[in-house]
Each structure stands twice: as C-alpha cells, then as structure tokens.
Amino acid sequence: NAGVTQTPKFRILKIGQSMTLQCAQDMNHNYMYWYRQDPGMGLKLIYYSVGAGITDKGEVPNGYNVSRSTTEDFPLRLELAAPSQTSVYFCASSAAPFEQYFGPGTRLTVT
Amino acid sequence: ELKVEQNPLFLSMQEGKNYTIYCNYSTTSDRLYWYRQDPGKSLESLFVLLSNGAVKQEGRLMASLDTKARLSTLHITAAVHDLSATYFCAVDEVPQGAQKLVFGQGTRLTINP
Numbered sequence: 066n067a068g069v070t071q072t073p074k075f076r077i078l079k080i081g082q083s084m085t086l087q088c089a090q091d092m093n094h095n096y097m098y099w100y101r102q103d104p105g106m107g108l109k110l111i112y113y114s115v116g117a118g119i120t121d122k123g124e125v126p127n128g129y130n131v132s133r134s135t136t137e138d139f140p141l142r143l144e145l146a147a148p149s150q151t152s153v154y155f156c157a158s159s160a161a162p163f164e165q166y167f168g169p170g171t172r173l174t175v176t
Numbered sequence: 177e178l179k180v181e182q183n184p185l186f187l188s189m190q191e192g193k194n195y196t197i198y199c200n201y202s203t204t205s206d207r208l209y210w211y212r213q214d215p216g217k218s219l220e221s222l223f224v225l226l227s228n229g230a231v232k233q234e235g236r237l238m239a240s241l242d243t244k245a246r247l248s249t250l251h252i253t254a255a256v257h258d259l260s261a262t263y264f265c266a267v268d269e270v271p272q273g274a275q276k277l278v279f280g281q282g283t284r285l286t287i288n289p
Contacts, residue, residue, distance in 0.1 A: 096274040107180075107264055107279030108219075115274045123276065155218060161275050162207050162268070164221035 067091055069168035071156050077174045078146040086141040086171050088156030094166075096159045097139040098123075099131065101152040102170075108155060114139055146175045178203045178269050182280035190288055192254050197283045199248040199265035206243045207268035209277065210250055212261045219264065223250075255287045 072087045090097065095116045100108040110123030112131040120131050128150060130142040139158075143150060153172050157165040179202040189195050199208070210222040223232045225241035225248060232239050236259065238251045248265055262284045266277040 098275075098277075105282075107266075107281050108277075109279070110276060113274055113276065121274075124278070157219075159275060161273060162224070162226055164209060164224050165219075165275065165277070166221070167219045169218050 069156055069158055069166050071154075071168035071171050073171060074169065075172045077176065078143075080146060080148065080175060082146050083142070083144050084146070086143070086154055086156075086173075088139045088141065088168060089137050090139075090156075090158040090166070091137065092158060092160075092166065093136060094158035094160050095136070096161050097133065098157045098159075098165065099129070099139070099141045100155045100157065101125065101150075102155060103152050111141065111154075143173075148175050151175045178205070178267060178278045180265060180267050180278050180280040182263075182265055182283050184283060185281060186284050186286075188286045188288065189252075189255055191256055194254065195252050197250040197252075197263055197265075197285075199250070199267075199280055201246050201248075201267045201278075203269075204243070204246070205267045205269070205271075206241070207271070207275070208241050208248050209266045209268075210239050210248075211264045211266065213264065213282070214261050222263075252285075257287050257289060260285055260287045 098113045099111040114120045114133040156168040159165040208225045211219040223239040228243040269276040
C-alpha cells in the first residue's frame with residue numbers, strides 16, 4: 066500500500082514553460098486535493114476533487130488546472146509558469162471527514 | 177472568509193516542560209485537524225476533532241476543541257526532543273463532504289535538552 070505518491074520530487078522550470086505534476090493514491094479515496102506551501106507558511110488549497118470527473122477551485126487556483134479521469138489519479142497542470150509559482154506542492158487524499166493523507170511533495174522552482 | 181491563527185509561531189522549550197499551542201479561527205466550524213511536519217518532509221496527521229468538546233490524546237500530545245470559543249489547543253506534556261517539528265492546525269470551511277481546509281501558519285517547536 067503506497068498511499069499517496071507524487072512525481073517528480075524536484076523540478077526547475079523556466080518562466081513561460083508548462084508542466085504537469087502527477088499524483089496517485091491507492092486507498093480508494095473519493096476526495097483528493099492539491100496544496101501549495103510557500104516558505105514558512107501553512108498550506109493553501111489550489112483545487113480539489115470529490116470524485117472522478119468532478120473538480121472545484123480552492124483558495125488559490127489561478128495559473129493551475131486539474132483533471133480527474135480516475136479515482137486514483139489527480140494531475141495538476143501549470144500553464145505559463147511564473148516565479149510566483151515557486152513553491153512546494155502537496156497532493157492529498159481523504160475519506161472525509163477523516164484525516165487527509167499527504168504525498169511526499171514536489172519542490173518546484175521557476176526562474 | 178475563514179481565518180486561522182496559531183500562537184505562538186515559534187516556541188523553544190526545554191525537555192520535561194509542559195506547553196500549549198493555541199489555534200483560533202474566525203467562523204463556525206466543528207471539523208479541526210492537527211498535523212505535524214518535520215523539516216523538508218510532508219505532513220503527518222496527529223488528531224481529528226469533529227465535535228465540540230472533543231479531546232484526543234496520543235502519547236505526550238493532547239488536543240481539544242471548543243467550537244463555541246472557536247479555539248483548539250495542542251498540549252505538550254513533559255516534552256522530549258523527538259517532538260521538535262512544526263505543528264499546523266487546519267479548519268474545515270464546509271460542514272460536510274470534501275474538506276476545504278484552511279491552515280494556520282504553523283508553530284515551529286524546538287525542544288532543547
């Protein structure tokens with residue numbers, strides 16, 4: 066049981082490039098989430114999903130897109146990367162209202 | 177808009193001492209969570225508090241929730257070095273369904289021998 070997995074672990078992007086952060090969970094959770102964590106701060110919700118085919122915006126969705134075609138996978142797409150998107154990105158899943166399980170994170174730098 | 181405030185933000189304490197971290201939030205919610213994060217690592221769930229008056233304990237940590245006061249506390253008893261980490265509280269904006277968590281800024285706890 067791997068829990069929540071994320072790839073890549075690290076990535077450096079140039080301004081204007083695009084990329085997809087991958088997230089997968091094997092706990093059969095309906096709910097999945099994407100967060101970003103800036104240095105010294107708490108997490109902020111970017112997007113979340115209540116099941117395959119259903120996604121919704123969180124607190125800071127601008128500059129990102131998501132899709133959820135299966136229960137297991139919830140990729141996050143960054144279009145036209147900007148320096149303000151430099152952050153650590155965490156994916157999580159849950160069987161609400163219980164605890165969320167977090168992936169190991171992706172450290173992204175945009176230069 | 178829900179706001180979550182933790183205090184203190186930084187706490188340095190000696191082994192063996194007791195201390196409390198406070199988590200205040202601005203709008204009604206009865207779903208509150210505590211997480212631990214070690215440097216450079218992901219978040220690990222500590223406690224799930226889902227009703228007024230809920231109290232949970234695990235080892236030297238105890239968490240409680242007072243929804244009327246919009247306050248949760250994380251109490252550390254006889255601190256040991258292994259508890260050094262950053263602790264986050266998170267409050268759910270919605271009463272059911274998928275969680276829309278708002279996190280506090282975190283309390284960076286350092287426990288010295």
